[in-house]
Amino acid sequence: MTTADDLIARVRAYNPRTDAALIERAFAYGARMHEGQTRRSGEPYFTHPAEVASLLTEQRLDDATIVTALLHDVIEDTRASFFELERLFGREVAELVDGVTKLTKIQLASSETKQAENFRKLFMAMSKDLRVILVKLTDRLHNMRTIRHMTPDKQIQKSRETMDIYAPLAGRMGMQWMREELEDLSFAVLNPEARNSILKRYAVLRRESGDVIERITADIEAELARVGLDAAVFGRAKRPFSIWRKMEEKKVGFSRLSDIYGFRILTDTEGDCYAALGAVHQRWRLVPGRFKDYVSQPKSNGYRSIHTTVSGRDGKRVEVQIRTREMHEVAEGGVAAHWSYRDGVRSGNRFAVDPAEWLRQMTERFEEASDHAEFLEAVKLEMYSDQVFCFTPKGDVVKLPKGATPIDFAYAIHTRLGHRTVAAKVDGMRVPLWTRLKNGQSVEVVTAEAQTPQATWIDIATTGRAKSAIRRAMKAERRTGHVRLGRELARTAFTHLGKRATDKALTTAARMMGYDDGDDLLAAIGASEVTARSVTQILWPELVRDRPVADVDPAAAIVGLDPRARYDRAPCCQPVPGERIVGITHAGHGVSVHAIDCPRMVEFEDQPSRWVDLQWSPGRHAAASAVTVEMTISNDAGVLGRICTLIGEQNANISDLRFVDRKPDFFRLLMDIEVRDREHLRAVLIAVETDSDVAEVERHRVAATPVPVPA
Template identity: 40%
Template sequence: MPSASAPTETPGASTDLLPVPDYVAALEDKLALYLEPAQVALVRRAFRVADAAHAGQTRKSGEPYITHPVAVAGILADLRMDAEALCAAILHDALEDTALPRETIEAEFGAAVGELVDGVTKLDKLKFRDRQEAAAESFRKMLMAMARDLRVILIKLSDRLHNMRTLDSMAVEARRRIARETLEIYAPIAQRLGMNRVRSELQDLGFRALYPYRYAVIAKRIRAQPVMRREAMTKIEAQLAQQLTDEGLPHRLVGRVKAPWSIYTKMRQENKSFAQVMDVIGFRVVVQTVPQCYHALGAAHALYKPLDGRFRDFIAIPKANGYQSLHTVLFGPYGAPIEVQVRTEEMDLIAERGIAAHWAYKDGSEGPNSAQSRAHAWVTGLIEAQQAAGSSLEFLDNVRVDLFPDEVYLFSPRGDIFALPRNSTALDFAYAVHTDVGNHAVAARIDRKLAPLRSAMVSGQTIEIITAPSAAPQPGWLEFVASSKARTAIRAQLKQLEHEDAVELGHRMLDRALEALDQSFDRVPPARIEQFLAEQRYERIEALLADIALGNRVPAQVAQALSEDGRSDPGHAPREKILITGRERAVVSFAACCRPIPGDEIMGYHSAGKGVVVHRLECPNIVEFRKSPERWVAIDWDREVQGDYRVNLRIEVLNKPGVLAQVAAAVADSESNIDSVEYLDRDVNASVMEFGIEVKGRRHLADVIRRIRRLRVVSGVQRL
């Protein structure tokens, strides 16, 4: 670990010899156990600077505000963090809550400390519409700082932990909001980084603040464990220790006590009673080497029979956060299952402290499979996700999906291991392999058997993804993917496809508008185009064309601005209509008031933000649209039209049993899908129903109507 020695001359050096409060002295006693004296002096000087900056400020509890950052540094000292992280912890609220500038911090303690302090500083809430958006953007900013230095999140977690320990002084609503955020974001982050000790305390404190009555009931039940249970645990522990000793295994055996939050979540998720959850005895066996882990597992299985299917080897296949251990469940002598975890001392340290277990400054300095390297890989993945996310709130939702590492472990045909969230599908696996593989996926082979992309995965399966160059993401994919990487990549690709559609349609619309002026886009001088783009603040011509398609710019007005003389010829109309194929669904929509389908005579209305809305010429709303002729778009159907189009039918039938089934069968026989059915009127003899169906065009619709009219129970069919 590099040494951070104190500068020879600093503004605060003369105050370093003054006495410090007891809580600072206690912190220095902790630091003296592992830091050099010069580094302890540097931390003391950080206290002097922060104490002066926070002078006169108090917490809700009435204590001097400086007690909070010092307590945060104390939590980091328990994790044996370096002097720079400790100085940043003591100064972490200075930029946000005092007049102390970042330049002063960097001059006193170096650029690294200034970067850390800035990384945990929240953004100004006045920049955002509400607290939720401000919190999301502050989290996004913190993530960017994490990518540069993982110590940012360690400081933030320690800050949150001390705030949770002192939450009682806050108002009820504030307590609930902070507790919910802790349970949804910060505790899962601690777990994702392997910091189980911090995670456990955050969860229990959050549970107590969010559901105080539930917490109190469960905590009381835990304290009041029956004497028989305590005796059973003691006997099993003695038998297990004797078995390990007989095998010649030096070990440390620890009985595991369940926390209120873990009991509560297990009761909810598995629909179990308190007695069922507590009727599980847990032990942790800590040995010296990996071979001893498997030896100890064999000894435990020799003592009690293992339950089938309850063994997990997280040593051979570590969890995404670097956690390693052997898990097994044994059938105990008293009828209660016995959960046993076996790990080495190093694995136990990493399980408790995660990335803080062996601190290193450079990425990957502890090896490619270390907890810190895995954390960097995770943060890098989040950075890619946030670049594709449309907003901070969308990004935060994606992170929430990725924060709960209840994983399945899958294999590629080459034997590579992929860890994915629970409920992941073959499509999630495709995106885990590579974004391009996901974007062009069409099917999968699961254990060599062909399967659809929405198939759910089970640990141990081997997955092969089948791709096609012409394949592209579909909006429906978002309904069944489970990983944030897949969700973000699909949304980004859909937005890109929408943009491409908009640019293409906008180009055609501008061409038609220029034709009305006896001009063409190719004949407009490039200098005139560049001038117009600069005047309207467009960086690229594609942005202008997309805006035209989306209705934010009227093509006739843009054409006049680009034409040589800027004057239109009222008697001149575009020579050709814009032909639509049905593939332009991102920028062309079909009006619900008249439900146009291929074969209908149509017109387009240019609506701001919606693009071109297609109406039938016989639509009753056309009269209103005539008031804005500049927004009319001359359109027609292309020779080859794709897709299914919604149309509504009014069907009058006799009121007899089985009528609905007969009509539905007729629609199905004509290869049309039924979207909706609604009874409009019903009496003793007859009923009127409205069917929403999908057709390819007018010929298809005519076939559907003919089949329905042949039914004896049908007295009339009308298109709405």
């Protein structure tokens, strides 16, 4: 077990000015508080906090963080309190220990809704002081190193949680060494057979090829010496989980993997980095598409390095990372490098990222998320992302995750710019908004004042920030429309009883029905969550009960119409059972039934007296409803026949088909399909969309036959 003297000696090695008395007092206090407690291994419990503190000295962290590690479990597991820690060790330490305690109570491996809620708590706790998560990550690392003493079920739970959350978080913070070790420790629990097979392959490879790492290291050193560069070279075999992930991604066996060795060159200056790169490329052939320059375009967590893969000795591919020693300190410590000490003072590494700025970037896009699921999606997108670097027309750099589109680019600059995007130019050429951006491209966003976010953008966007902003804008727009529609439906229902839909009446009904205010109630009416009639029934039950209401004929498909009324499905939107619908009255022509999102509804906004609140009668739908679908398919033999078969397999009938555009490489066509309801239509569209020869499929909603409007 690490002793107090051992720990103080390790801290003194990088911080001669350490407060040894503070660390000694914290060590003694922690040992006393945990006295009598044991770990599952049978060791005294305090061996764990002592080892966590020892691990943190490897990152050369400040006294407050080391003391926090020693005390990180005392509030949760002993009689110690926040106020006692504040009195004995100061407010800074007390708040850090309290932060770690709160993180420990967050159960991240749970249902998705709960996980999202707790993930939000984790990020909010991190935002107060990043050292809290540094202690928590190191705590998890030591627990994973000693996980064999836990029960099998607990091992699997902790390993999944580590693989899904803590390892990616360590990587996002720039602590790649910790990410790799956490992943590999989890891999050993979750898939021990696969890990052991890779270790056996390594052993066979060493027997057959000898010490390849030593030979390639010597080759690189000789090449650098030839050009007069003073640099250190290190080599290693990649961890089993890293190899396994490559095998899974590339769908190849171990024998077909080439870059299973990694080498690192450490130089004194940035100029030497590029000189070393030149020497490596001059001696060995570059593998196309495997070069990244994070020196000129660093990652947001401060990481800087040049990555290249070359065909080395005996044709073996090797990955080479080239960086300065200062860059290496940040690459090893990530965001933690901000607190690193050397000779008693902060190291002052010019590449270290300000934790406050890093946290601001990480949290600003999450804190406005309107629901937990959206927050979870945004966090995971950010944590698992690699990066590309694009330029604005003025030459400013915009960092984006791999696979980002011009939509993401626009929202990364400003939310307002994203909302108004209508087109984009990449390197001066007009491109579709779904184009995947590449490193070094120049992107120009074309905007229009009247533009608003489109529903399809959610599928186009890849960043959490863009998706959240689009959803918020669309939700606000939908709510405005629902409130407007709900007000008209409520007015009509109130008028039928001789009442007025005043703000007071709506507020009273909202309170009685559990809504915050009248607008929330109107939005619910407009969204078909409640009916306007149910509101009048709450306010004046005797009037609604005594007023004769026409019963719906059991055979009728729609509720809300007089049984004698004539109605038809509007051809402009072709509503189907399961969709929110509304009726528009036409003198002498009955009622036309529209989907609530029908583009033609705007024509009747100034004629609220013609609106009728309708809904589909459960279980009384017509046998089939025709819906027109527009699709673009490859112009290849057998494609159309296969699409028709897919639709038939979904028990849907094709009643008509017409081509609207024929090109050498594709067809665009309209197809009338008979479906039972909205879910049936959705199943048909999904089945068609999954075919690789279908470029696009969507519902066709352009009026072919005008809806009759009285003179």
